Amino acid sequence: MKSGSFLIPAIIILLAAGSCSKGGSGGKPQFTLTSIDKTTIGANDSLVAHFKFTNGTSVQNGYFVSILDRLNQAPASDPVVDTLVNPIPDLEGANKGEFRYSLPHSSLFQSTSLGQNDTVLMKFFVLSSGGVHSDTITSEKLIILK
Numbered sequence: 360m361k362s363g364s365f366l367i368p369a370i371i372i373l374l375a376a377g378s379c380s381k382g383g384s385g386g387k388p389q390f391t392l393t394s395i396d397k398t399t400i401g402a403n404d405s406l407v408a409h410f411k412f413t414n415g416t417s418v419q420n421g422y423f424v425s426i427l428d429r430l431n432q433a434p435a436s437d438p439v440v441d442t443l444v445n446p447i448p449d450l451e452g453a454n455k456g457e458f459r460y461s462l463p464h465s466s467l468f469q470s471t472s473l474g475q476n477d478t479v480l481m482k483f484f485v486l487s488s489g490g491v492h493s494d495t496i497t498s499e500k501l502i503i504l505k
Contacts, residue, residue, distance in 0.1 A: 388421070388485045388493045389413045393457070399502045406462045406481070406501065413455040420488035421447045425460070427467065428480040430500070447485070468503045477503040 390412040400406055412418070427441040443462075450456065460483075468477050481498040 387414065387491055388418045388487055390483075390485055390493055390496070392483065392496045392498065395498060395501070398499060399504065400464055400467060401504045402464050402468075404464055406460075406467055408460045408481070408483070408498070409457065410460065410483075411455070411457050412485070417487045417489070417491060418447050418485050419450060422486045423447055423460070424484050424486060425462070426482040428482060428497075429469070430478045430480065431475065464503065467501075468505065476505050479503060 390410050393409045393411055395409075396407040397404060423445045425443045425445075427443075429441065443466075467479065479501050481501060482495050483498075484495045485493040
């Protein structure tokens with residue numbers, strides 16, 4: 360699948376958020392992917408990714424966005440499903456910390472016409488309530504077993 364088709368929903372989100380007031384953004388959020396528990400995810404497994412963040416005060420009321428870039432398929436039947444936007448919970452004033460992100464197999468796998476396993480890259484970024492976004496982080500290749 361062409362990675363550009365997944366960026367369309369992300370661009371729409373960025374434009375919508377950018378049209379809101381930029382007051383209180385607190386600067387660019389910083390986060391890093393520290394590890395992924397498994398790169399091959401079976402039917403009873405979940406993708407579990409671990410992140411560290413700094414400048415957390417800038418992401419209060421913001422969003423954590425993950426995008427599945429499917430490498431071995433024609434375009435997904437519904438590309439919006441492959442862009443997941445999650446509100447960031449109240450960090451209680453923490454400016455730095457760690458968090459864990461988990462997605463079950465059922466949210467990752469999409470049957471292919473050839474009945475093969477699914478190969479994906481995950482892309483992650485944080486969008487503050489003020490429309491400021493972090494750099495995009497891309498995972499290594501992940502195999503989602505059928």
